[in-house]
Amino acid sequence: MIQHSFHREILRAYDFRGTFGKTLFNQDAKALGSSFGYFLKEIEKSSNNTVVVGYDGRHSSEGLANHLSQGLMLAGIHVIQVGLGPTPMLYFAVGLFQAAAGIMVTGSHNPPEDNGFKIMLSNRPFFGGDIQRLGGLAAEGFELSGDLGCLDLKNIHDQYCQHLLSNIHTQKPLNIAWDCGNGAVGAIFASLVKKLPGKHKVLNDIVDGSFPCHPPDPTKPQNLAQLRAVLAEENFDLGIAFDGDGDRLVALTGKGQALTGDELLKFFAESFLQEHPGAKVIGDLKCSDALFTTITALGGEPIMCRTGHSFIKQKMLETGAKLAGEVSGHYFFKDRYGGYDDGVYAALRLIEMLSSGEIPLEQWLALQTKTYITPEIKIPCDESYKQEVIKKIADSLKSKGLDLMMLDGIRYSNRNGWWLIRSSNTEPILVLRTESVAQADLNNTLEMLEKEFVEAGIDKRLCQYDIIGHYKR
Numbered sequence: 001m002i003q004h005s006f007h008r009e010i011l012r013a014y015d016f017r018g019t020f021g022k023t024l025f026n027q028d029a030k031a032l033g034s035s036f037g038y039f040l041k042e043i044e045k046s047s048n049n050t051v052v053v054g055y056d057g058r059h060s061s062e063g064l065a066n067h068l069s070q071g072l073m074l075a076g077i078h079v080i081q082v083g084l085g086p087t088p089m090l091y092f093a094v095g096l097f098q099a100a101a102g103i104m105v106t107g108s109h110n111p112p113e114d115n116g117f118k119i120m121l122s123n124r125p126f127f128g129g130d131i132q133r134l135g136g137l138a139a140e141g142f143e144l145s146g147d148l149g150c151l152d153l154k155n156i157h158d159q160y161c162q163h164l165l166s167n168i169h170t171q172k173p174l175n176i177a178w179d180c181g182n183g184a185v186g187a188i189f190a191s192l193v194k195k196l197p198g199k200h201k202v203l204n205d206i207v208d209g210s211f212p213c214h215p216p217d218p219t220k221p222q223n224l225a226q227l228r229a230v231l232a233e234e235n236f237d238l239g240i241a242f243d244g245d246g247d248r249l250v251a252l253t254g255k256g257q258a259l260t261g262d263e264l265l266k267f268f269a270e271s272f273l274q275e276h277p278g279a280k281v282i283g284d285l286k287c288s289d290a291l292f293t294t295i296t297a298l299g300g301e302p303i304m305c306r307t308g309h310s311f312i313k314q315k316m317l318e319t320g321a322k323l324a325g326e327v328s329g330h331y332f333f334k335d336r337y338g339g340y341d342d343g344v345y346a347a348l349r350l351i352e353m354l355s356s357g358e359i360p361l362e363q364w365l366a367l368q369t370k371t372y373i374t375p376e377i378k379i380p381c382d383e384s385y386k387q388e389v390i391k392k393i394a395d396s397l398k399s400k401g402l403d404l405m406m407l408d409g410i411r412y413s414n415r416n417g418w419w420l421i422r423s424s425n426t427e428p429i430l431v432l433r434t435e436s437v438a439q440a441d442l443n444n445t446l447e448m449l450e451k452e453f454v455e456a457g458i459d460k461r462l463c464q465y466d467i468i469g470h471y472k473r
Contacts, residue, residue: 002038002074003141004031009383010116011135013425014127014310017107017116020060024115029064029105032117033071035138037149040100041076042142048100048122049149050078054090055105056184056245057207060115065105068117073149080152084207086184086246087118088342089160094122095338096156101126106184106245109217110426112210120340124317127310161192167336168348170355173198174237175254179227181216182208185246185344192344196351198237201230216244219329219376221258228256237360240347247309248329249343251350253362260375262287264350265325266294267364271353272323273298276335282315282324284308285411286376286433289418290369306408308425309341327376327433371417372442373435379458381430386423389430392456393421416441419449430458 006028010018016032018024040046053069055061062084069079082093087104094102101121107114119126175198180186186205193200203226204213214223218241231239231254239252252258259267262283269281273295281295284307295302305315305324312324312332322334331346332339354361381389394410405411409422409431417436424431432449436442453459 001141001143002031002034002138004028004035004138006031006135006138011131012116014125014131014308015116015118015426016131017110017114017426019113020058020064020115021113026063026067029067029117030071031138032103032134033068033073033077034075034144035071035134035142036101036103036119037072037075037077038142038144039134039137041145043137044121046100048098049076050080050097050099052080052082052090052093052097052099052102053105054082054085054087054093054102056087056107056209057084057182057187058107058112058115058209058244061105061107061209064115064117068103068105069151073151075144075149076147077149078152079149080154082154082156084184084187085157085160086188086242086342086344088247088340088345089156089188090118091120091338091340091342092160092163093154093156094120096159097154098122104245108245108426109215109219109243109248111215125310125313127308127314157188157191161188161195164192164342164345164348165195168352170197170352172355174351174355175199175235176351177201177203177227177230177234177236177239178205179203179213179218179224179239179241180205181218181223181242181244182206182211182213183216183242183244183246185242188344201234201236203227203230211244218243218248218250219261221375224250224252224258227252231256238351238354240350242343243329246343247341249331249347250329251347251361253365254360255362257362257365259361259365260288260373261325261327261329262291263365263368264329265331266291266368267353267361268323268325268331268346268349269295269300270298272335273300276322279323280319280321282312282319282321282332284312284326284328285405285407285422286327286420286431287325288371288373288435289413290371290435304407307422313340371435371437372439374433374442374446377432378424378427379430379432379453381428381458383428385457386428386430389453389456389458390421390423393452396452396455417445419445421449
């Protein structure tokens with residue numbers, strides 16, 4: 001009998017994720033492989049027994065991938081290992097090999113010691129209840145049939161790069177500075193960038209799981225300092241930074257101004273709705289109200305969704321939407337692409353749009369409506385206490401008569417703006433974001449929320465954060 005108990009903290013909302021050597025071990029990977037193989041064959045009743053496995057550049061990733069593959073083969077699964085590369089390459093490989101599922105070993109944007117597993121089925125995302133069910137299956141134990149699977153090793157870097165470029169059409173060359181961040185995108189980037197027109201400068205394309213240049217999260221301003229310095233020294237049209245596994249990006253203007261995730265989604269939506277009038281566009285609930293009102297004004301149908309790549313993909317399946325994005329920098333195109341979050345493909349679509357446009361990105365930004373908005377304020381909070389804090393704040397505000405949206409955490413809107421508090425599904429933090437039409441209203445919101453956090457047991461000075469104008473800095 002196969003029986004295994006995973007550490008309770010690694011069973012997340014849309015992936016398995018923990019700290020290697022502390023909450024996550026090689027034996028977890030092997031048990032996950034056997035459990036998922038059993039799930040696929042005996043519960044899903046899949047006649048397709050092929051699973052693709054890939055891994056990012058973290059020091060623990062290759063070993064975890066090998067143990068995962070061993071577990072899958074014990075369950076009779078045909079494993080195709082595509083090796084080192086970005087997470088979207090794994091998504092592409094599932095379609096390429098017509099596999100039943102794919103599992104990516106990655107810690108995404110988390111610190112070097114963290115790692116985990118992103119799972120997808122060929123026809124839908126694998127998350128939430130699926131993950132809890134798999135954890136429960138392993139804990140209860142199960143018997144394997146005894147039929148052993150097999151392993152194939154495939155290098156698909158060239159095929160993936162060809163797929164990325166196959167439907168991109170540029171009208172004029174752009175000069176671009178890229179920061180791979182020593183992440184998994186570096187494994188394919190040298191061959192890709194040679195095929196792009198224009199001048200390109202590539203930073204940190206050597207894959208190194210210790211991330212010596214800076215942490216693998218480009219949404220944090222301090223991690224963009226090196227790229228900004230390059231943009232300031234030379235004449236570039238655009239800067240692009242990727243996260244650790246290449247499913248997210250941050251775009252910077254040639255002058256080094258970083259667009260927030262909802263700003264870039266708004267830019268994408270304006271072009272997309274010209275090509276697809278009336279289309280549905282999904283944004284996560286951390287997005288600015290300005291995004292949703294703009295989509296409506298352009299004749300599109302805005303849809304607000306829970307934060308998380310798996311929730312976005314599920315919502316795309318349910319609604320038929322062909323464009324989606326998150327503040328965190330995940331973008332999903334399903335008109336000419338596979339509908340999964342691919343940072344490199346999103347960058348190529350941005351290049352296509354800019355190469356055919358008449359104004360640079362910084363001029364587009366200057367024309368947008370002004371509001372006042374915080375960055376994502378990340379508040380450290382123990383995993384075991386996060387939901388209790390949110391409940392305490394929600395109960396307190398409901399008792400004061402506020403009508404709250406509880407889709408994912410707490411979101412509140414009125415005529416002066418909106419704010420959101422939610423629990424991160426990937427880190428031991430609470431995330432706060434708020435936007436107002438006036439600086440004074442935003443300051444009042446932060447003061448109110450600071451008091452609520454203190455009453456809930458979190459002493460955090462929210463008003464010390466720099467406030468940024470959402471469309472005009």
